[in-house]
Amino acid sequence: MTRWNIATIFFxxxxxxxxxxxxxxDELNIITGASGTxxxxxxxxxxxxxxxxxxxxxxxxxxRSIAVGVKWVAGDAxxxxxxxxxxxxxxxxxxxxxxTGRNLxxxxxxxxxxxxxxxxxxxxxxxxxxxxxxxxxxxxAAAARGRATVRHVxxxxxxxxxxxYSESTLLHGLEKADKARDIIAAMPxxxxxxxxASAIDERRLRQLQRALEKEEAKARSRAAAxxxxxxxxxxxxxxxxxxxxxxxxxxxxxxxxxxAELKTIGETPLQANTYPDEGELGALNRRRREILAxxxxxxxxxxxxxxxxxxxxxxxxxxxRQRDKLMxxxxxxxxxxxxxCPVCEAxxxxxxxxxxxxxxxxxxxxxxxxxxxxxxxxxxxxxRALEEEIGQLNIELRRIDDQIQTWLRQSEETRRLADLGxxxxxxxxxxxxxxxxxxxxxxxxxxxxxxxxAEIAELEARVxxxxxxxxxxxxxxxxxxxxxxxxxxxxTVAPCIGSELDFSSRQPEVTVIEEESGAVLRLPDVxxxxxxxxxxxxxxxxxxxxxxxxxxxxxGLLVLDQISRPYFPxxxxxxxxxxxxxxxxxxxxxxxxxxxDFLFSxxxxxxxxxxLLIEHAYFADDPRYVNATRERWTRASGxxxxxxxxxxxxxx
Amino acid sequence: MRIAHDVYAETNPAFCASALVEFTKTYASxxxxxxxxxxxxxxxxxxxxxxxxxxxxxTNKNTGLLExxxxxxxVQVGLAKxxxxxxxxxxxxxxxxxxxxxxxxxxxxxxRLGDKKLKPSxxxxxxxxxxxxxxxxxxxxHWFATAGSTRxxxxxxxxxx
Numbered sequence: 001m002t003r004w005n006i007a008t009i010f011f012x013x014x015x016x017x018x019x020x021x022x023x024x025x026d027e028l029n030i031i032t033g034a035s036g037t038x039x040x041x042x043x044x045x046x047x048x049x050x051x052x053x054x055x056x057x058x059x060x061x062x063x064r065s066i067a068v069g070v071k072w073v074a075g076d077a078x079x080x081x082x083x084x085x086x087x088x089x090x091x092x093x094x095x096x097x098x099x100t101g102r103n104l105x106x107x108x109x110x111x112x113x114x115x116x117x118x119x120x121x122x123x124x125x126x127x128x129x130x131x132x133x134x135x136x137x138x139x140x141a142a143a144a145r146g147r148a149t150v151r152h153v154x155x156x157x158x159x160x161x162x163x164x165y166s167e168s169t170l171l172h173g174l175e176k177a178d179k180a181r182d183i184i185a186a187m188p189x190x191x192x193x194x195x196x197a198s199a200i201d202e203r204r205l206r207q208l209q210r211a212l213e214k215e216e217a218k219a220r221s222r223a224a225a226x227x228x229x230x231x232x233x234x235x236x237x238x239x240x241x242x243x244x245x246x247x248x249x250x251x252x253x254x255x256x257x258x259x260a261e262l263k264t265i266g267e268t269p270l271q272a273n274t275y276p277d278e279g280e281l282g283a284l285n286r287r288r289r290e291i292l293a294x295x296x297x298x299x300x301x302x303x304x305x306x307x308x309x310x311x312x313x314x315x316x317x318x319x320x321r322q323r324d325k326l327m328x329x330x331x332x333x334x335x336x337x338x339x340x341c342p343v344c345e346a347x348x349x350x351x352x353x354x355x356x357x358x359x360x361x362x363x364x365x366x367x368x369x370x371x372x373x374x375x376x377x378x379x380x381x382x383x384r385a386l387e388e389e390i391g392q393l394n395i396e397l398r399r400i401d402d403q404i405q406t407w408l409r410q411s412e413e414t415r416r417l418a419d420l421g422x423x424x425x426x427x428x429x430x431x432x433x434x435x436x437x438x439x440x441x442x443x444x445x446x447x448x449x450x451x452x453x454a455e456i457a458e459l460e461a462r463v464x465x466x467x468x469x470x471x472x473x474x475x476x477x478x479x480x481x482x483x484x485x486x487x488x489x490x491x492t493v494a495p496c497i498g499s500e501l502d503f504s505s506r507q508p509e510v511t512v513i514e515e516e517s518g519a520v521l522r523l524p525d526v527x528x529x530x531x532x533x534x535x536x537x538x539x540x541x542x543x544x545x546x547x548x549x550x551x552x553x554x555x556g557l558l559v560l561d562q563i564s565r566p567y568f569p570x571x572x573x574x575x576x577x578x579x580x581x582x583x584x585x586x587x588x589x590x591x592x593x594x595x596x597d598f599l600f601s602x603x604x605x606x607x608x609x610x611x612l613l614i615e616h617a618y619f620a621d622d623p624r625y626v627n628a629t630r631e632r633w634t635r636a637s638g639x640x641x642x643x644x645x646x647x648x649x650x651x652x
Numbered sequence: 653m654r655i656a657h658d659v660y661a662e663t664n665p666a667f668c669a670s671a672l673v674e675f676t677k678t679y680a681s682x683x684x685x686x687x688x689x690x691x692x693x694x695x696x697x698x699x700x701x702x703x704x705x706x707x708x709x710x711t712n713k714n715t716g717l718l719e720x721x722x723x724x725x726x727v728q729v730g731l732a733k734x735x736x737x738x739x740x741x742x743x744x745x746x747x748x749x750x751x752x753x754x755x756x757x758x759x760x761x762x763x764r765l766g767d768k769k770l771k772p773s774x775x776x777x778x779x780x781x782x783x784x785x786x787x788x789x790x791x792x793x794h795w796f797a798t799a800g801s802t803r804x805x806x807x808x809x810x811x812x813x
Contacts, residue, residue, distance in 0.1 A: 098718065099804045114800025115808065117718035124722050304729050328690055331739040357761035361688050365803045366812050382725045 002075035003548065003556030003608035004130060008106065009045055011065040013646045016109055019065075021631060021641070025073055026556075028603040028611045030625065032618045033633030034576040038641025039614045043158050043559050046070055049081045050150055051123040055092045062088050064646040067110045069097070072129075072555070078104045079129050081122065082113045087649060096122035100129060126150045131553035151179075152186040156547065156554050159540050161561045165533040167523050170508055171540075187505045191479075192550040193472040198463055205459040212452050219449070233258040236431050240265050259435070266431045281407050288400045295393050302386045328362060405436065472505065475546065479503045482542035483510070489598050490534040491591035495519075496526060501538060510539055529566035530591065537563065537595065541602055544609055556608040563595050564617045576635045579618045592617065600624055663700065663738075666752075667782065668745030670770055671699055671789040673754050676763050678713070678790045682797035686764045689746070689757070691802050694809065696745065697738040698727065699789035702781070708788050717795040718808055732811050 005025035012018055021042065023029040033039050044056045049070040057068070062085055069082035082097035097113035098121075107113045117125070127150045155171035162175060169175045173183055188194050237258065240246040246265050332355075409432060484500040492499075498515035512521040512535070526532070540558055547554045567588040568578060580589060596619065603611045618632065619625040633639045675695050679687040687695075698704055707724035721727060746763070749755035753766040775786060796805050806812060 099800060100807055101803060114804045115718060116798050116800075117716050121716070121718040121722040125718060301726065301729075305726065308729050327736045327739065328693055331736075331743070353759075354757060354761060357759070358689060361690055361761050361802060365690065365806050 002077075003554075004072045004074045004079075005556055005608070005610035006046065006070055006612070007073045007078070008069075008071040009042055010069050010071070010106055011045075011061070011642060012067040012069070012107070012110060013065055014649045015647060017643075017646055018106070018108060019642060019646075020106065023610065023612065023630060025610055026603075026608060028599050028613060028628050030613045030615055030629040031631045031633075032577050032615045032629055033631070033640070034635050035616070037633035037639070039633070040161065040561055041641055042612070042614065043160060043561060046559065047154060047158070049083050049096075050126065050154060051096065051119050052151070052154075053092060053119075055086050057085060059088050061642050062086065063648045064642050066649060067113070069107070069113070071104070071106065076102050078102060079126075080104050080106070080114075081126060082107065083122075084110065094119045098122050098125045123150050127553075130555060148186040148189040152183050152190070153554050155183055156190070156540070156543050157557050157559060159536055159558065159560045161565065164536055164561060164563065165529045165566050166536075167526070167532050170510060170523075170536075174508075184505070184508060187508065188468070188472050190547070190552050190554055191472060191475040191505060192552055193468055193475055198468075201459055201463045205456065205463050208452060208456050208459065212449070212456060215449055215452065230255050230258060232434060233262055236427070236434060237261060237265075239427055240431070262431050262435055266428055266435060281404065284400055284404050284407065288397065288404070291393055291397045291400065295390060295397070298386055298390050298393070302383065302390070305383050305386060332358060409436075475550075476503055476505055478549075479539075479542050479546045482545045483538045486538035486541050486598070486602065487534060489594075489601075490538060491594040492531050492534045493528050495521060496528075496531045496534065501535065501542075503539065503542070510535055533563060533566050533595075537598070541606075545606055548606060548608060556606075557610050557612070559612040559614070560599075561614050562616055563599075563613070564592055564615060567592050568616065577618050577632065578616055579620050593619070593622075596622065596625060600628075663741045665741075665744040665748035667785075668696060668700070668741060669749035669752065669754055670775065671696060671786050672742075672745050672749055672763070673765065673770055674786050674790040675699070675793040676755060676765055678793035679797045680765065682794060686758070686762045687793065687796060688802045689761045689763055691796055691805060692746065692763060693739060693742045694735060694805065694811075695789060695792040695796060696742045697735050698731075699785055699792055700738070700741075701734065705784060705788065708791065711791065713791055713794040715795070717799040717805065720795065721808060728810055731809060735811070 006023055007025065008020050008022050010018055010020040021031070031039055031042065038058075038061060041058060041061055044058075045068050048055055048057060049068060055062070065085055067082055067084050069080055072079040072081070077100065079100045080097070084093040084095040086093040096117055096119055097107075097115050098117060099114040130150065130153065132148050132150060132153070155173045158172040160172050163169050163172050166175075171183070174180045233255070237246060246261065480501055480503045483503055487496075487499070487501050495514050496512055499521075500513045500515075502511045502513055502520075503509075504511075510523065512523075512526055512531075513519075514521060523532070523535070526535070537560070540560075544554075544556065544558055546552075548556065564578075580592075599611060599613060603609055618629070631639070633641070638644070672692055675692065676686055679691075704724075704727055707720065707727060711720055711723075746755065746757065749766070750757050753768040754770060756764045756766045758764045775783065778786070799805050799808060
């Protein structure tokens, strides 16, 4: 599976200017520059185009550009996500643009963006492209905790300046209490300890278990009622026999027979003078038929939705969905050499031209669309909505049935009032009352409990809480192992030299296991910015390596914001790029070189991993570093992310 | 196969052509070139479907295609089947539209409005149900145009030509 990388980040100016920063996929890309040139803005731009709620782009960028876009690539699939930049003083903008396909051209102006949509829809679009499915958490849990969204991917992509050598914050975004909860809840999903299919199974299992409980309770109460019911039914039948309405009852007949007999007695025709309006009954019966038709239609929809769901989640969620194909070309006979117009079927030159034009259009559609959609998360919701609707209809059906019964009872009454034997009539009334009381609702065919139990057993076998725990533990163990491997290659000072790292996703936290003594050190015990830096770098690469091995729906992108921070503490805000070329090397520079070596070798080793290094230092004597540097925004060159000669926008 | 009379009434070329005209009109109001023909094959079945009518409630022309698909995923259930089943109907509609000069099948397979105009009275004389169909076609025209190229629209709908 190819992983998503960033090809271009671009900004659009007021009058048709476009600033592109281009990156190579699957490689280390370096951007160096003086402070205040917009290096860190790149992170904000990516984050903003992943649908963040607030626009955190700095004011000088917002004053000069009107839209920002990111072009993602995965193999030959491309995706352009754009978003309007709000003017200074406005918190955010909800206009986004999304399009996927092959060979997508970058838009020149805002109007050229394709696929205008809202932030919510755009986020769902990106989730589908990345392959983030919808994990429905406990339906009764407050809000949608644990539902993985594209916003929960960012901790694994960005190592920002707040995080890179922090001793308290492990991942980007965990410093915000309100966000941290959701990020942690979604972690098992990204670590592949749970997936969409099992989440759907879990929900289904809960539903079935509830249904089974209900059915069993019903069955129990029915069994209890049965004896009393039989007793009374026999009584009534004997009475009826006494006044000559029926044969004498057989004592060991099953309940159903007794009830049927009572029914026939209840329906004994008695002459009556007035009947309630027949039209009403007709209307009721019509409505009943309508409802039944609706229910069966809904069932059909449910079936279709379930099939679609199964298809979307059936292949472990990671297999590309083939797009459904339209038969347009065959329909218009465009396959052969078109001699006639496909529309009017008259042989003419114009017709031939039209056929050609149609063919090119269709070819374009076919060639440039890429199947990136995998899971259709919303279908799960739709499925539930349909079930609810069916439930509603069933309730209405029961109501209608009741009304029909009432109507029948009324006609019963008129019959009773006719001057036939009062006694008989009275008895009939009692019988009908009894029937109503005992048969509280039309006996719907009860669900086959054994089928239900079998289904539950099957689901239980598939959904296994313990298995989930084990999977999570295994994931943590592997990440710890990867992180320890990386940690060894990075420059550290005591107590971290030669130590191992242990990652836990619960908190989440990393502990350092000291070599020799085996002491467990929490982060605050470790000390030294160097160590914190090494821990963060090791962990972020370990997570990315793990995501690659398990095909997690996380883009293969890692953005590091200045790993030189602990080594060259910036004195002022107005710092120029620091060029380093082999004169006397102090320890700090050597440590930096060790980091750079690690970045190059690790990025080369991992397929599909793209690393963006935003850096203050420029190693002019390292040819790899020079080659990997895409942009240099030094004071001398006067370059920056947003060129200084762009005109300001006039809408503040 | 003989189409039963009432189905034919729902899908007769004249009616479908007027829905197409509405689709083309709103599309061209955003993109003057007009829609590419394949887009019509996608839009008309959705507009004609009574089953999907409810998905249009609470939307307006600014809702946008992607947002609408996000709200009503059922549109995409069996969409390709739905479209493939109504290819003939759309072709008939385009043909009828061209013969009556309501539509022009222009250069590069684009559809444009023809010289003749539909009488508004003819549309308003329709019952509520058919009038809604025309309205839906118009809304789809607007959405398709704002969504982007035909390719993007097909892409969003999850189908390919």
